[in-house]
Amino acid sequence: MSHYRSRERVMSHCRSSKRVMSHYRSSERVTLGDWHELRLSRTGRLAILEVDDLPATQTMTPGAFTQLSLPQNLYIGGVPNFDMVSPKVRIRTSFVGCIQKVVINNQPLQILAGALGGVNVDNCPHPCVARPCGERGHCVPQLDYFTCSCGPGFDDPQCQQHAAPVLLDDIPVPRFTGDSFLHYSDPDTIRRIVSFRLNINMRFRTSSQAGLMLWSGRRNMTSSSDFLALGLAQGVLHFRFNLGSGEVDIPYNCTGVSDGLWHRVKAVRNEQEGSLVVDNGPVLTKRAPGHLRQLNTNTGLYIGGMDNIKHSSMDKYAGGLVGCISDLVLDTDYHVKLVQMSTAGRNIKHCG
Structure with a gap:
């Protein structure tokens, strides 16, 4: 070809x-x-x-x-x-x-970094060549223009100034812009994700109809790969997971959440059984098919989005959350300090 x-x-x-x-x-x-x-x-x-x-x-x-x-x-x-x-x-x-x-x-495709070899390849004239995002950001070319992908804590367009945090109970509240994410790969988080049981409790607010809020999966996803996700699709919150024997999808149709107000979501997986509740609504449950009971993922935990989201989620999501997330608690007792405890992140703003 x-x-x-x-x-x-x-x-x-x-x-x-x-x-x-x-x-x-x-x-x-x-x-x-x-x-x-x-x-x-x-x-x-x-x-x-x-x-x-x-x-x-x-x-x-x-x-x-x-x-x-x-x-x-x-x-x-x-x-x-x-x-x-x-x-x-x-x-x-x-x-x-x-x-x-x-x-x-x-x-x-990583055109230069992924190449096995090449001859007579030079930088194309472009604003990114001058490194306008500095040492704290990554320049993302967009035709003749660019955007800066900034690390956590930098809020200006060119990743030069620290953002002033907005505090909720003395914990910075991150705001996600659709191409943002926070990533966690510490042992305390991983052992709670890769397990037979998981309890997720957090608050969020958004006016968007779609976007990934939470993800843990495999680096090379297939249709049978293990994963666990919370996300919005057409204004409905979905709790989805696959333990290797088939996917479970729990859509929460009981209440709308894309209203710009704070909502609390609790998603629980107990081996093959999954449940989802928003605010004080009814609890919806479903059971995974097959006999596998443990979630085996190797990407760590992503909050608010992730890199290459369309490919990494196998087209389940096209973008990340546009909104705010706070008060993330795993297994009822592990309080995740969203910004401070993250091992990586991109384009994180502070919620106002």
Whole structure:
């Protein structure tokens, strides 16, 4: 499979056997010197190409083969020798320009850090090259612009100034912005998460209809991987977990929580039994299928969101919480100081 630009159009070639190849191109010419978003997908023999907001182009590969066999590594921007490229691919020069972001199956590719090798690759002219976020933040390019991803305690747009905390019972209350998170990997937290039983009690407020509030899972998630999550979907709070024999989803339809007011949630897992209650409402319960009783996760505990949330949650959530969380207690007696006890975090504000 190959993708390239020729005569100001984006071209793609897809070969599903040694003799069968199809090609397709963008419906219109792309402008030079501007950023463009290219989306490619393949399901079986159907391939779809989208550029920016232009109409999608699709083609059906002839023949009966539906699986790609790709023995070579992935190359970005060019190849060491064009003899390794199919002669049916007409282009014979490397790409000249900038590639800012590559996402494969919802997993962002570390273009430079993850490369096995490369030749003549330089920084593209961009504000991030000047390190505008300083030592305390990470510059995230967004076409010609950028945002700063700041560590906990820094509240200004370029991660330079400490934020003044707002206190609730002398404990700083973090505010999450949808791309924020706090992470905990200390032994006291882990032994409570990876266990046969878990009691989660916390307060939150939000006006958002969707967002991940709490997560613990596996580093390489599959459909049968263990995980435990609290999150909002279409304004409904869900308590979800999988012990390896099937997923449990407990939606709390008894009361709305996206009203900007403080609510208290209590989620309990006792081996295969799960229960969820919000404020003083009724307790909803469900039981996990199968015979497995222990939660076995290895990512630690995330609060308010996490990195690569769409991929890491297997599309269960697209973003983190927009709102505030406080008073997190695990197993009735372990009070988590959200900001102070975190081992990592990003874009944490203070709740007002």
